[in-house]
Amino acid sequence: MTAGSTTLDKPLLFSPLARSLPATVPFVGPEALERRFGVHFKARLGANESVFGPSPKAVAAMAEAAAKSWAYGDPEQFELKAALAGHLGVKAANITVGEGIDGLFGLLLQVATSSGDRVLSSKGAYPTFAYHVAGHGALLDTVPYRDARPAIGQDIDALVETARRTRPKLLYVSNPDNPTGSWVAKDLIEQLIADVPEETIIVLDEAYSDLAPAAALPDISLVRPNLLRFRTFSKAYGMAGVRVGYAIGEADTVRQFDKVRNHFGVSRIAQAGAMAALSDSGHLSSTISRIVAARDRLSEIALEAGLVPLPSATNFVAIDCGRDGDFARALLAAILQEGVFIRMPGIAPLDRMIRVTVGTDEDLALFAAALHTSLAQLGR
Amino acid sequence: MTAGSTTLDKPLLFSPLARSLPATVPFVGPEALERRFGVHFKARLGANESVFGPSPKAVAAMAEAAAKSWAYGDPEQFELKAALAGHLGVKAANITVGEGIDGLFGLLLQVATSSGDRVLSSKGAYPTFAYHVAGHGALLDTVPYRDARPAIGQDIDALVETARRTRPKLLYVSNPDNPTGSWVAKDLIEQLIADVPEETIIVLDEAYSDLAPAAALPDISLVRPNLLRFRTFSKAYGMAGVRVGYAIGEADTVRQFDKVRNHFGVSRIAQAGAMAALSDSGHLSSTISRIVAARDRLSEIALEAGLVPLPSATNFVAIDCGRDGDFARALLAAILQEGVFIRMPGIAPLDRMIRVTVGTDEDLALFAAALHTSLAQLGR
Numbered sequence: 222m223t224a225g226s227t228t229l230d231k232p233l234l235f236s237p238l239a240r241s242l243p244a245t246v247p248f249v250g251p252e253a254l255e256r257r258f259g260v261h262f263k264a265r266l267g268a269n270e271s272v273f274g275p276s277p278k279a280v281a282a283m284a285e286a287a288a289k290s291w292a293y294g295d296p297e298q299f300e301l302k303a304a305l306a307g308h309l310g311v312k313a314a315n316i317t318v319g320e321g322i323d324g325l326f327g328l329l330l331q332v333a334t335s336s337g338d339r340v341l342s343s344k345g346a347y348p349t350f351a352y353h354v355a356g357h358g359a360l361l362d363t364v365p366y367r368d369a370r371p372a373i374g375q376d377i378d379a380l381v382e383t384a385r386r387t388r389p390k391l392l393y394v395s396n397p398d399n400p401t402g403s404w405v406a407k408d409l410i411e412q413l414i415a416d417v418p419e420e421t422i423i424v425l426d427e428a429y430s431d432l433a434p435a436a437a438l439p440d441i442s443l444v445r446p447n448l449l450r451f452r453t454f455s456k457a458y459g460m461a462g463v464r465v466g467y468a469i470g471e472a473d474t475v476r477q478f479d480k481v482r483n484h485f486g487v488s489r490i491a492q493a494g495a496m497a498a499l500s501d502s503g504h505l506s507s508t509i510s511r512i513v514a515a516r517d518r519l520s521e522i523a524l525e526a527g528l529v530p531l532p533s534a535t536n537f538v539a540i541d542c543g544r545d546g547d548f549a550r551a552l553l554a555a556i557l558q559e560g561v562f563i564r565m566p567g568i569a570p571l572d573r574m575i576r577v578t579v580g581t582d583e584d585l586a587l588f589a590a591a592l593h594t595s596l597a598q599l600g601r
Numbered sequence: 602m603t604a605g606s607t608t609l610d611k612p613l614l615f616s617p618l619a620r621s622l623p624a625t626v627p628f629v630g631p632e633a634l635e636r637r638f639g640v641h642f643k644a645r646l647g648a649n650e651s652v653f654g655p656s657p658k659a660v661a662a663m664a665e666a667a668a669k670s671w672a673y674g675d676p677e678q679f680e681l682k683a684a685l686a687g688h689l690g691v692k693a694a695n696i697t698v699g700e701g702i703d704g705l706f707g708l709l710l711q712v713a714t715s716s717g718d719r720v721l722s723s724k725g726a727y728p729t730f731a732y733h734v735a736g737h738g739a740l741l742d743t744v745p746y747r748d749a750r751p752a753i754g755q756d757i758d759a760l761v762e763t764a765r766r767t768r769p770k771l772l773y774v775s776n777p778d779n780p781t782g783s784w785v786a787k788d789l790i791e792q793l794i795a796d797v798p799e800e801t802i803i804v805l806d807e808a809y810s811d812l813a814p815a816a817a818l819p820d821i822s823l824v825r826p827n828l829l830r831f832r833t834f835s836k837a838y839g840m841a842g843v844r845v846g847y848a849i850g851e852a853d854t855v856r857q858f859d860k861v862r863n864h865f866g867v868s869r870i871a872q873a874g875a876m877a878a879l880s881d882s883g884h885l886s887s888t889i890s891r892i893v894a895a896r897d898r899l900s901e902i903a904l905e906a907g908l909v910p911l912p913s914a915t916n917f918v919a920i921d922c923g924r925d926g927d928f929a930r931a932l933l934a935a936i937l938q939e940g941v942f943i944r945m946p947g948i949a950p951l952d953r954m955i956r957v958t959v960g961t962d963e964d965l966a967l968f969a970a971a972l973h974t975s976l977a978q979l980g981r
Contacts, residue, residue, distance in 0.1 A: 233800035234827055235857055239712035244856045246864035252675040265672065274671045283870065284664035290842035290874075291654045292645065293835075295632040320700055324863045331736065332619035336716075349864075356711065356861040420613035447614055455673075462670035462869030476624045477615055481736040483704045484626035484729075489842030490663065490870055494670075 238336065238358045247348035251562045260560055264584040264591075267562040269399065269537050271459035272580045273511050275494065276504035279460065282497035286490040294489035301492045304499050305467060309441055314472040317479070320486045322428055322451045322466035323349050325478070329449070329468075330357040332477045333422055334390045341384055342393035343375045345400070345568035347426065350393050362387055366401070368570045371529045371541060374403035381416045388418050395426035397433050400566045400576050402533030404437045411439050414448055422474075425450045428466075429535040431457035431505065432512060437534060446471050456536055457508055458498045464488075465495045512536045515579035522589045526596060537578045539571075546572035548599070555595030561588050618716065618738045627728035631942045640940055644964040647942040649779065649917050651839035652960045653891050655874065656884035659840065662877035666870040674869035681872045684879050685847060689821055694852040697859070700866050702808055702831045702846035703729045705858070709829070709848075710737040712857045713802055714770050721764055722773035723755045725780070725948035727806065730773050742767055746781070748950045751909045751921060754783035761796045768798050775806035777813050780946040780956050782913030784817045791819050794828055802854075805830045808846075809915040811837035811885065812892060817914060826851050836916055837888055838878045844868075845875040892916045895959035902969045906976060917958045919951075926952035928979070935975030941968050 251262055265272070274280075295301075302313040309316075319325035326349060334340065336358035342350060344363035354361045364383050367376040375398055384392050394413065397404040410425065417423055427450050430438055449470040455461035465487060468475060498504075519538040520530035529541040542549045546569055553565050553575055565575045577588060631642055645652070654660075675681075682693040689696075699705035706729060714720065716738035722730060724743035734741045744763050747756040755778055764772050774793065777784040790805065797803055807830050810818055829850040835841035845867060848855060878884075899918040900910035909921040922929045926949055933945050933955055945955045957968060 234802055234854065235712050236715045236718075238715065239857055239860055242860040244859040246676055246859060246862070248676065248864065250673065250676045252679060253677050256679065268673055270673060271671050274668070280668045280670075283667035283670070286842070287663035287667065287870070287874065288654070288660045290660075290663070291651050291839040293630065293648055293650060293841045296626055296628065296630045297633050299632060299636065320863055320866045324866060327861070327863055331711075332615050335616045335618065338616075353861075422614055459671040461673045461865075462666070464866060464868045474614065477619055479624040479626060480619055480622040481707070481733075482626070483700055483707055484628065485841075486700045486704060486844060486866075488844045488868065488871065490667070491868065494667065 242355060247352045254557065254562065258557065260558060262562040263560040264580055264587040265562050266578040266580050266584055266588060267564040268461070269456065269535070269578045270461045271456065271508060271512070271536060272584060273459055273508045275459045275463070276498045276501035278501045278504070279494045279498040283463070283490045283494040286493035290489050292489060293485045294487060294492050296484040298487055298492055301496055304496050308499050309469065311441055311469060312472070315444070315469055315475055316467055317475045317482070318465065318467045318487050319478070319482060320466070321455060321464045322426065322453050324464070324486065325451060325466055325468050326350050327353045327356070328478050328481055329391070329424065330354060330359060331481050334359040339387055339389045340391040340393070341380065341387065341389040343380065345566050345571040346375070346393055347395060347399055350424070359390065362389065366571060371531060372403060373401050373531065373570065374398060374405065377405055377409050377413055381413050384417045384421055389421055391422050391424050392417055393424045393426065395428070396437055397429040397534035399428065399535065400539060400571060400574070402531055402535045402537055402539050404433055404534040406436055407439045411443065414439070414443070414445060417447070419447055421447060423448045427451060428453045428456055432509060432536060433534045441469070444471050446474055449474060454495050454498060457505060457512070459508060460494060460498060463491050463494050465491045512579050515585060518585050519577055519579060522585060522592065525589075526592050527601070531574070537576055539574045539576050541574050544573060549573050549575055551599055552595055555598050556591045559591035559594055561591040563588070622735060627732045634937065634942065638937065640938060642942040643940040644960055644967040645942045646958040646960050646964055646968060647944040648841070649836065649915070649958045650841045651836065651888060651892070651916060652964060653839055653888045655839045655843070656878045656881035658881045658884070659874045659878040663843070663870045663874040666873035670869050672869060673865045674867060674872050676864040678867055678872055681876055684876050688879050689849065691821055691849060692852070695824070695849055695855055696847055697855045697862075698845065698847045698867050699858070699862060700844045700846070701835060702806065702833050704844070704866065705831060705846055705848050706730050707733045707736065708858050708861055709771070709804065710734060710739060711861050714739040719767055719769045720771040720773070721760065721767065721769040723760065725946050725951040726755070726773060727775060727779055730804070739770065742769065746951060751911060752783060753781050753911065753950065754778060754785065757785055757789050757793055761793050764797045764801055769801055771802050771804050772797055773804045773806065775808070776817055777809040777914040779808065779915065780919060780951060780954070782911055782915045782917055782919050784813055784914040786816055787819045791823065794819070794823070794825060797827070799827055801827060803828045807831060808833045808836055812889060812916060813914045821849070824851050826854055829854060834875050834878060837885060837892070839888060840874060840878060843871050843874050845871045892959050895965060898965050899957055899959060902965060902972065906972050907981070911954070917956055919954045919956050921954050924953060929953050929955055931979055932975055935978050936971045939971035939974055941971040943968070
């Protein structure tokens with residue numbers, strides 16, 4: 222579990238691929254950090270969760286489902302898919318539901334790649350995607366982020382150009398993007414979809430779609446055999462701990478997941494909660510308002526501290542600390558020690574930023590104080 | 602989703618392995634059967650769930666966790682593993698937790714096998730294991746069940762003998778066994794563990810261990826690098842719809858799962874529920890008593906109908922219908938039409954049986970009536 226731990230593998234028991242992998246997961250949880258550093262986090266602003274919580278209707282539906290959870294959930298997720306289809310304006314056959322987008326990524330690698338196949342993403346993009354690429358023996362090519370201070374974002378042109386040259390099995394692109402919070406106009410995404418080789422599956426990660434400007438999202442009617450759009454209840458819906466993600470695509474493409482998925486994996490409670498959450502548009506819109514206000518406040522806090530907040534279309538703000546990765550890492554460590562959980566990207570040029578999820582007024586005040594103290598400690 | 606459906610695969614988009622697989626999952630859920638046949642099931646006795654339900658403490662803990670489920674669950678499952686370790690008398694490092702045993706089987710295939718590797722089980726054993734074998738491109742060899750009427754069970758000697766000859770990467774054996782309900786003495790399992798090649802991982806499925814006689818279970822201190830014991834909260838704990846399973850083994854063996862697992866996959870709600878369930882031993886023992894009594898009643902119902910109930914160490918009874926697979930399938934279809942959900946194994950010689958999960962007195966009365974009517978329809 223420890224990052225970078227070495228393992229005395231059993232050469233005879235596990236596959237050559239498994240023996241080559243580290244026994245580590247992409248994210249160390251805040252609970253593990255608390256145990257490791259002996260701190261208690263007063264504010265939890267590192268995992269892009271929604272402190273504003275799930276819909277009370279979803280909470281009630283999950284509590285009710287808990288009492289009935291002696292029974293397996295519907296492996297076809299019939300009602301949830303119907304509700305999602307109605308919500309999105311697609312057919313149920315265009316949707317596959319899984320244990321979070323993370324779970325779906327693992328399955329996608331399983332059905333789309335063979336060992337040694339090439340996959341493409343931006344360098345420093347979502348680590349869990351890269352984790353599943355490695356776990357299935359595929360090879361990850363990357364394109365650097367476009368670093369035009371203060372903006373920083375995926376280099377869509379370079380992704381397309383590289384894909385046309387290397388013809389990868391999968392091309393990962395997120396919009397809005399994590400960890401930068403930036404977004405690109407839908408025209409650019411549509412151009413990418415048109416220009417990428419048709420044998421490349423476009424993995425369009427739209428985890429933050431509910432928070433994105435309309436100008437970022439291609440119309441839902443844009444369906445191609447090689448396009449899968451991934452969305453989730455973890456972000457704006459405030460249900461990260463429930464584990465419901467889904468992919469939207471052409472029916473024949475979506476059906477591939479049925480070949481390998483953990484068919485009872487989306488729990489009875491998760492299905493009930495997601496359906497109730499979908500029905501509570503009032504909670505969603507009030508959450509979005511709170512996220513937008515908190516994002517503005519976070520940007521102010523960064524500016525007050527002499528740092529540069531990047532524009533964000535998500536529930537977090539990437540803050541450019543203006544110096545190198547070592548400085549940002551030292552700042553992160555100091556803030557953690559102050560009892561505020563945040564994260565930062567690990568790879569240059571992204572590693573000059575810290576990434577702070579929005580929170581309540583109290584959370585943000587705790588962050589502001591921790592930032593102030595930590596910068597002072599570092600001589601700023 | 603439909604069993605046996607054909608798919609117009611995209612030759613260029615998905616892997617050769619995926620293109621060779623049917624878009625079907627191992628079990629059609631009762632909800633799907635209701636939709637398909639236009640019936641409403643008055644009794645749900647087909648999925649080896651526990652109608653006696655989860656512990657009220659677990660239900661309360663899950664309801665409480667639902668309200669906090671804006672936050673991801675602990676990806677290290679630290680507290681749950683500690684609780685399990687205490688319960689079992691092992692170390693936390695000897696446990697890996699996943700989205701049901703089903704989820705862990707998928708991960709095991711991922712880390713233990715390469716495409717074309719051989720795997721061994723009994724013919725007609727747990728279909729979800731075979732599903733994950735196929736999904737990872739491994740090849741399943743099988744040994745027939747030992748058919749000594751009225752008893753029917755896995756042929757342990759033949760499994761060992763075959764494993765010594767074919768040296769498979771995995772050997773699947775369940776004790777107690779599904780779908781027969783039979784069990785073998787722990788001496789036989791210990792002998793199997795001693796005799797199987799040391800490069801073969803023994804997949805000992807103990808989903809029904811909480812219902813098994815002590816004589817069936819090797820001591821928990823029996824640890825080998827090539828032994829993994831799988832257990833679950835889905836059966837005696839009545840939490841099938843929650844999705845918590847775990848594997849017990851040597852620390853280095855168990856750690857392999859950390860290389861590929863969906864690290865946030867066991868939800869916050871599931872972790873809280875499982876811990877609370879573990880703490881309520883009173884509910885567990887009263888559930889076991891109710892299961893045993895209902896099992897006895899089910900056997901009486903079978904005998905009253907002139908059929909032969911097999912001895913069971915599980916929460917279901919396999920009933921030998923005394924004729925061939927066609928007769929059992931016709932009987933199953935008639936019972937489903939009567940509004941009672943049960944299942945049956947698909948492969949001879951097991952397919953002369955129907956498999957009925959225990960239920961409440963009312964459930965069992967509904968089954969008895971449906972059985973009576975259905976046998977009369979079939980001219981018995």
